[in-house]
Amino acid sequence: MSRIDHINNPDAPAPNSVVPSTVAFVTDDQGRVLLIQRSDNGxxxxxxxxxDLGERIADTAIRETQEETGLNIEITGVIGLYTDPGHLIxxxxxxxxxxFSIAFRAKPIGGRLRTSSESTQVxxxxxxxxxxxxxxxxxRLRIEHGLANRSEPYIG
Incomplete structure (x- = not known):
């Protein structure tokens, strides 16, 4: 399935769903950030x-990171809540x-880097x-907020 991100695009189609989602801002001992290259848009x-139903929201970030990268992580904090209605997917x-996305701060606790059907590179x-x-x-905003190590979560 392909994906197009529309950001403040007046020609974007009208939204028809909202799904709570998460991202994990994972850093290693050298301060590098764990990123994937998405298979749906590059x-x-x-x-x-x-x-997913029946799951705690922090567990979503843990599960998705493991599925997409092969790494097991531990959540250590919240970077922010991202709910810009001008960003449509x-x-x-x-x-x-x-x-509707919650960005969590996390650290790796095991596993080995690998790609998946959702990631062409890790x-x-x-x-x-x-x-x-x-x-x-x-x-990029979420990554910048993670790198800034803000004392309060972003809400926007």
């Missing part, structure tokens, strides 16, 4: 995905989702390398 992003099946990326990667503006 952008680089924090690992994450939609919340259009899927090839007709779903147009309004953004890498530890230094902050000095981020500018060269295709990252949508909403995801």
């Amino acid at each position: 952008d680089w992003a924090l690992p994450g995905g939609g919340h 259009e899927y090839s099946d007709g779903e147009v989702r309004q953004q 890498a530890w990326v230094g902050s000095d390398e981020l500018g060269d990667l295709p990252i949508n503006p909403s995801m």
